[in-house]
Amino acid sequence: LTGDASETSAWFAGFNCSHTAASSDMNDNHQVTFPVRDYDLDATLDCGQSFRWRKTGGVWRGIVAGRWVELQHTGGSIAARTAEPVDDWRWLEEYLQLQIDIAAVFATFPNDEPLRRAVDECRGLRLLKQDHWECLASFILSSTKQIVQIQQIVALLCERHGNAIPTPGGEAHAFSFPTPSQLAALSESDLRACKMGFRAPYLLATARKIAGGDLNLERLRTVPVEQAREQLIQLPGVGEKIANCVLLYSYGFQTAFPLDVWVIRALREFYFKRPKPTLARMKRFSAEYFGPHSGYAQQYLFHWIRTRQRKAASR
DNA sequence: CACCAGGGTACCT
C-alpha cells in the first residue's frame, strides 16, 4: 500500500518561476536537490500512471532508468538520492518533467467547474516521461485490475525476471523491469505464475514482437501521434485505451486521452448528465473540448474522482 | 460475500 498524502501544501502559492539548476554537493554525487514550484510529488507518483513507487516514512523509492532512486519532497525542493554515483542528472529531470510550466498547461484548459475542482485537489500533479517498454508492458497488465493489484503483479514480474540493481547498504533488494528479450524467453506459465492471468499470453506475444524487431518503440517518438497509436494497437493486448496510456505517459503526446472506467464515470457525471452517452460520443467530446493538453486534464479528472472515492470509502 | 477493477478480443447483430 502506498503512504499517506498528508503533506499539505502552501508552497505552491505564487509565482511562475522557471526551473533552475539543481544544486549538488561536489563531494557527494549520490544526491542532488531540485528546486521546484507547483510540484506535487505524492500525486505524481500515486496517480495510476506508474506502478513501481513505494512511499515509506515520507520517502518515495523507485527505479528510474535502471537505477535505484529515493525522492523526498520538502518545502520548495525535491531531494534525490541514488545508490551509485551520478554525474549527469538529466535522466531524472526528464522523468519527473521538472521543466514543465504547469501554469501554461492550466491556461489552455476550458474554464469549467469540475476541471477547476480537479486541479485544485492536486495542483502540481505532473505527467511523467516513463520508459516506453515498461509503460507498455505495465498497461498490458492493467486491464480490469485495480491499481494495487497491478503494482503487485509488476513487482512480482521484476523480482522473478528482472536483474538485481544496486541499492544503498541496508535497503531491500531492487530489480530492473525485465526487457522484451528477457520476457520473450519465458513461457506463458512462467508469466501466469506472476498472477497476471489471461493477460499472460498478451504480454508474451508483445514481448516477442518487440524483441524480434517487429516494432521499434524508440522510433515511435519521431512519428505523428495518430500513426504511433495505430502502430501500438497492432500489438497483442493493446487497444485504444492502453495505447493512449503509453502515448501519454511515456511519449509525452499530451492529446492522448485514455478513457477508462473512472474517466468515463467522470465525463458522464460532469459533462453529459442526462442521456447515457456512447463511448464514441465521449471520445469525440474529449478530443475537441479539453484542448492541446487534454491528456493532462484527463489525469486530473482521474486522480480527483478516485481520491473522492477513496475518501468516501474510508468514512 | 457479491461486486468490480486504468480492457482486449472474438463474435454477434
Add this chain to the structure above:
DNA sequence: AGGTACCATGGT
C-alpha cells in the same frame, strides 16, 4: 459501426 460474453485474480 455498435453491443456482449469471456478471459484470471483478488481487493474492498
